Amino acid sequence: xxxxxxxxxxxxxxxxxxxxxxxxxxxxxxxxxxxxxxxxxxxxxxxxxxxxxxxxxxxxxxxxxxxxxxxxxxxxxxxxxxxxxxxxxxxxxxxxxxxx
Amino acid sequence: xxxxxxxxxxxxxxxxxxxxxxxxxxxxxxxxxxxxxxxxxxxxxxxxxxxxxxxxxxxxxxxxxxxxxxxxxxxxxxxxxxxxxxxxxxxxxxxxxxxxxxxxxxxxxxxxxxxxxxxxxxxxxxxxxxxxxxxxxxxxxxxxxxxxxxxxxxxxxxxxxxxxxxxxxxxxxxxxxxxxxxxxxxxxxxxxxxxxxxxxxxxxxxxxxxxxxxxxxxxxxxxxxxxxxxxxxxxxxxxxxxxxxxxxxxxxxxxxxxxxxxxxxxxxxxxxxxxxxxxxxxxxxxxxxxxxxxxxxxxxxxxxxxxxxxxxxxxxxxxxxxxxxxxxxxxxxxxxxxxxxxxxxxxxxxxxxxxxxxxxxxxxxxxxxxxxxxxxxxxxxxxxxxxxxxxxxxxxxxxxxxxxxxxxxxxxxxxxxxxxxxxxxxxxxxxxxxxxxxxxxxxxxxxxxxxxxxxxxxxxxxxxxxxxxxxxxxxxxxxxxxxxxxxxxxxxxxxxxxxxxxxxxxxxxxxxxxxxxxxxxxxxxxxxxxxxxxxxxxxxxxxxxxxxxxxxxxxxxxxxxxxxxxxxxxxxxxxxxxxxxxxxxxxxxxxxxxxxxxxxxxxxxxxxxxxxxxxxxxxxxxxxxxxxxxxxxxxxxxxxxxxxxxxxxxxxxxxxxxxxxxxxxxxxxxxxxxxxxxxxxxxxxxxxxxxxxxxxxxxxxxxxxxxxxxxxxxxxxxxxxxxxxxxxxxxxxxxxxxxxxxxxxxxxxxxxxxxxxxxxxxxxxxxxxxxxxxxxxx
Numbered sequence: 001x002x003x004x005x006x007x008x009x010x011x012x013x014x015x016x017x018x019x020x021x022x023x024x025x026x027x028x029x030x031x032x033x034x035x036x037x038x039x040x041x042x043x044x045x046x047x048x049x050x051x052x053x054x055x056x057x058x059x060x061x062x063x064x065x066x067x068x069x070x071x072x073x074x075x076x077x078x079x080x081x082x083x084x085x086x087x088x089x090x091x092x093x094x095x096x097x098x099x100x
Numbered sequence: 101x102x103x104x105x106x107x108x109x110x111x112x113x114x115x116x117x118x119x120x121x122x123x124x125x126x127x128x129x130x131x132x133x134x135x136x137x138x139x140x141x142x143x144x145x146x147x148x149x150x151x152x153x154x155x156x157x158x159x160x161x162x163x164x165x166x167x168x169x170x171x172x173x174x175x176x177x178x179x180x181x182x183x184x185x186x187x188x189x190x191x192x193x194x195x196x197x198x199x200x201x202x203x204x205x206x207x208x209x210x211x212x213x214x215x216x217x218x219x220x221x222x223x224x225x226x227x228x229x230x231x232x233x234x235x236x237x238x239x240x241x242x243x244x245x246x247x248x249x250x251x252x253x254x255x256x257x258x259x260x261x262x263x264x265x266x267x268x269x270x271x272x273x274x275x276x277x278x279x280x281x282x283x284x285x286x287x288x289x290x291x292x293x294x295x296x297x298x299x300x301x302x303x304x305x306x307x308x309x310x311x312x313x314x315x316x317x318x319x320x321x322x323x324x325x326x327x328x329x330x331x332x333x334x335x336x337x338x339x340x341x342x343x344x345x346x347x348x349x350x351x352x353x354x355x356x357x358x359x360x361x362x363x364x365x366x367x368x369x370x371x372x373x374x375x376x377x378x379x380x381x382x383x384x385x386x387x388x389x390x391x392x393x394x395x396x397x398x399x400x401x402x403x404x405x406x407x408x409x410x411x412x413x414x415x416x417x418x419x420x421x422x423x424x425x426x427x428x429x430x431x432x433x434x435x436x437x438x439x440x441x442x443x444x445x446x447x448x449x450x451x452x453x454x455x456x457x458x459x460x461x462x463x464x465x466x467x468x469x470x471x472x473x474x475x476x477x478x479x480x481x482x483x484x485x486x487x488x489x490x491x492x493x494x495x496x497x498x499x500x501x502x503x504x505x506x507x508x509x510x511x512x513x514x515x516x517x518x519x520x521x522x523x524x525x526x527x528x529x530x531x532x533x534x535x536x537x538x539x540x541x542x543x544x545x546x547x548x549x550x551x552x553x554x555x556x557x558x559x560x561x562x563x564x565x566x567x568x569x570x571x572x573x574x575x576x577x578x579x580x581x582x583x584x585x586x587x588x589x590x591x592x593x594x595x596x597x598x599x600x601x602x603x604x605x606x607x608x609x610x611x612x613x614x615x616x617x618x619x620x621x622x623x624x625x626x627x628x629x630x631x632x633x634x635x636x637x638x639x640x641x642x643x644x645x646x647x648x649x650x651x652x653x654x655x656x657x658x659x660x661x662x663x664x665x666x667x668x669x670x671x672x673x674x675x676x677x678x679x680x681x682x683x684x685x686x687x688x689x690x691x692x693x694x695x696x697x698x699x700x701x702x703x704x705x706x707x708x709x710x711x712x713x714x715x716x717x718x719x720x721x722x723x724x725x726x727x728x729x730x731x732x733x734x735x736x737x738x739x740x741x742x743x744x745x746x747x748x749x750x751x752x753x754x755x756x757x758x759x760x761x762x763x764x765x766x767x768x769x770x771x772x773x774x775x776x777x778x779x780x781x782x783x784x785x786x787x788x789x790x791x792x793x794x795x796x797x798x799x800x801x802x803x804x805x806x807x808x809x810x811x812x813x814x815x816x817x818x819x820x821x822x823x824x825x826x827x828x829x830x831x832x833x834x835x836x837x838x839x840x841x842x843x844x845x846x847x848x849x850x851x852x853x854x855x856x857x858x859x860x861x862x863x864x865x866x867x868x869x870x871x872x873x874x875x876x877x878x
Binding site for chain 1: 352354356423424425426427428429432433434436437438439440441443444445447448450542543
C-alpha cells in the first residue's frame with residue numbers, strides 16, 4: 001500500500017513538472033477537490049465545471065452505446081488544453097499549455 | 101408604601117423651591133410639576149443615589165434635597181439597549197426597599213411616562229436627547245410581552261460575544277429549518293363540478309350575475325356612489341434589528357442531472373458496501389440513497405449537498421482524507437496517471453513522435469509562429485542525407501551510467517530495454533536496466549536494479565515479457581517486465597555451479613526447431629562469456645542450468661599475413677586455454693549455425709550439433725572482435741567489427757572478407773539496417789557512421805559526431821521506422837531519424853576498388869540489389 005501511494009505521488013509530481021503543465025487537480029466523487037496545485041478559487045471553479053461536463057460526456061457516450069464507457073476527455077482551447085481522466089470515484093484533471 | 105405616603109404628606113406641607121437649571125429645565129420642570137400634580141399616586145419612589153445629571157434640584161424648607169429622581173436612572177455610558185427599567189429597579193444598587201414598590205408602581209407610572217413622553221414630543225426644540233432616550237427606554241419594558249424574565253435577559257445582554265478574527269474565519273454551520281406554513285388568507289375555491297347535483301342552479305345564478313354586470317352601466321336600478329371610509333390614525337413605530345446578510349447562489353441544472361441511471365447507482369453502491377470500516381459503512385449506507393442526489397447535484401454548491409443531513413456533514417469532512425488515500429492507492433488511479441502522463445508528453449513531443457511514426461506533421465493553428473522559425477524551416481530543406489535528433493531518453497537514474505546494450509521488445513515495438521553499467525574491469529558497480537517506451541521519453545516504464553553491471557540484454561520471442569539480463573559477474577537473470585514489482589528476478593543463475601566465471605558478453609534467445617517434428621519452436625537462451633564458453637540455458641528446479649555448447653579454444657598464435665589468399669584452416673589448438681568470446685549471432689534462417697567472435701580476433705562458424713569443432717574460422721582482425729551480425733536481408737553475408745578500427749564484410753563460404761571499411765577509432769558495434777540491404781551503421785567512441793554501400797565503399801554516408809565528452813557505446817536500428825537509437829557513456833539514449841537517405845540511386849561517383857575485389861563486390865552488389873527487391877517487403 002505504502003509503495004503504491006509513494007509511486008502515485010512520484011508520478012503525479014513528475015506530471016506536474018512536465019513542460020507546459022499549469023496545474024493538476026484530483027476531485028473526489030462529490031466534486032470536492034482533494035488535491036490541487038492551483039489556488040482555491042480556480043480549483044473550485046474547474047472542479048465544479050468539469051464534474052458536470054464529464055458527467056454529460058459520459059452520459060452521451062453511454063446513450064449512444066450502453067456498453068461503451070468514457071475513458072478520457074480532452075478539451076483543447078486556444079490558450080490551453082484541459083485533460084480529464086474520469087473514473088467512478090474520482091476525476092484527475094491536468095491543465096496544460098501545449099504550445100510553448 | 102407607607103413610607104412613600106408619609107414622604108408625600110411631608111412634601112405637601114412644605115413649600116418647595118424649585119431651582120431652575122441651565123438646560124432642559126423646561127422639560128424637567130414640566131415633568132416635575134406633573135409629577136407633583138399626580139402626586140396622588142404613589143409613584144415617587146426616590147432613588148437616593150446620585151444621578152448622572154441634576155438639572156433641577158428641589159429643596160424643601162429644611163433644605164432637604166427632595167428633587168424627584170427620574171424613574172429610570174439611565175446610565176447612558178453603559179450599554180444603553182440592554183438595560184431595562186425593571187433591572188434598574190430590581191438591581192438594588194441604591195434602593196433596596198424599592199424593589200417591591202417599583203413593581204407595584206409600574207402601572208401607575210405608565211400613565212405618567214406616557215404623558216411625559218407626549219410632552220417631550222411637544223417641546224421638541226428643547227428636547228434633551230438623553231432624556232428622550234431615557235423615556236424611550238422606559239417605554240421598552242412595557243412594550244414587551246408579559247413573559248419577561250429579567251435575570252436571563254440581563255445576562256444575555258451583558259455578555260456580548262467578542263467577534264474575533266478566528267470566529268470570522270471559521271466555518272459556521274447554519275441550520276435552516278422550515279417553519280410551519282402560515283396561512284394568511286385562505287379562501288377555498290368555489291368550484292363546482294359540472295356533474296354535481298346543484299350545478300344547474302349555480303350555472304343559472306352565474307348567468308344572472310353576468311347579465312347584471314352587463315346591464316349595470318345603463319341600468320337605472322344601479323347608481324354609482326362613492327363612500328369614504330374612516331381610516332384610523334397611523335402610528336409610526338421604529339425598531340432596530342440586526343442586519344440580515346443575504347447571499348446569492350445559483351446553479352444550473354439540466355435534464356440529465358435529474359435522473360441517475362439505475363446501473364450507475366448500483367455500481368457506485370457496491371464497492372462502498374464492501375468496506376470493512378464500520379463508521380464508513382454507516383455513513384455510506386446513509387449516503388448511498390443520497391448519492392444519486394449528490395451525483396445529480398454535483399454541479400451545485402457544496403453546501404446544498406452537505407446540508408441534507410447532520411451526519412452527512414460530519415461524515416463528508418472526515419472522509420475527505422480517507423478518500424484521498426483510497427483513491428490514490430487504487431489501481432485505476434495508477435492507470436489514469438500513466439495515461440495522463442503519456443497524453444501530456446504526447447502534446448509536448450508531438451512533432452518528434454509524428455516524425456518517428458512517419459505521420460504528417462500537423463501545424464497547431466493557434467501557435468504563434470515566430471518569423472525566425474519560418475526562416476529556419478525553409479533553409480533546412482536540403483537534399484543531402486542527414487541525421488536528425490528526435491529526442492533523448494534520459495532520466496536522473498541513468499545519468500552517468502554507461503549504456504552497455506539495448507534490445508527491442510519482440511512483441512511491442514515501442515518498448516526498448518537499455519542496460520547500463522560500467523563494463524571495464526576496474527570497477528564492478530551496480531547495474532541498471534530501464535525499459536523505455538516511445539510514448540514516454542522522460543521516464544522509463546520499468547526500472548530494474550541489478551547487483552552487477554549489466555553487459556547485455558535480450559527480449560524473448562516466445563514469452564515477450566521475459567527479459568534476460570547478463571551481468572559483469574557472470575550471472576544471468578531473467579526478469580518479467582509485465583509485472584510492476586521488479587524487486588526480484590524471475591529466475592537467476594546465481595546459484596548455478598556452471599555459470600560463467602567472467603562477464604557474460606552476449607545473450608541471445610534463439611528458437612530451434614526440433615529436428616523430428618520440424619514444427620515446434622523451442623526457445624532457449626544462449627550466452628557467451630569471458631570464460632570462453634558458449635552455453636545453452638534451461639530452467640530446472642526454479643533455477644537456471646546450462647550445458648556447454650562450445651568451448652572457444654585459443655588458436656595458433658603464428659603471425660598471420662594480411663593477404664587474403666591464405667586458406668589456413670587450422671583447427672588445432674596449441675594451448676588448451678580458452679579465449680574469451682565477445683559476441684555471437686545466430687543465422688537468421690538456419691538456427692543451427694552461429695558465428696562467434698573472440699578476443700583473439702578470430703571469427704568461428706559453429707554448429708549447435710557439433711560441440712568440438714568449428715565449422716569455419718575467419719581470420720582478419722587482429723584485435724578483439726566486438727560485434728558480429730548477419731545481414732537480415734541476404735542469407736550469407738555478415739559483418740564484423742573490431743577494436744582495430746575496421747569493419748569487415750564477409751560472405752559465408754569465403755574465408756576472406758569481401759570488403760573492409762576503416763574507421764578512425766575502435767568500432768564498438770555494427771548493425772544492419774532492417775530495410776535496406778546495403779545500409780549499415782557502425783558506432784565507435786567518437787562518432788556514429790551510416791554506411792551506404794550503394795553510394796560509397798570508402799566513406800560513410802552520414803557521420804554524426806558524438807557530443808563532446810561523450811562516447812557512443814551502443815547502437816540499434818528501429819524496426820518499423822528509419823530511425824537509429826544510439827546509447828552513450830552518459831546514460832543517454834538518443835533517437836536519430838535518417839533523412840534523405842536515397843538508397844538505390846547514387847549521386848556520387850563510386851570509387852572503383854581493385855579488380856579482384858571488384859569482381860566479388862560487384863557480384864555481391866548485384867546479389868544484394870536483387871535480394872533487396874525480394875526482401876523489400878520487410
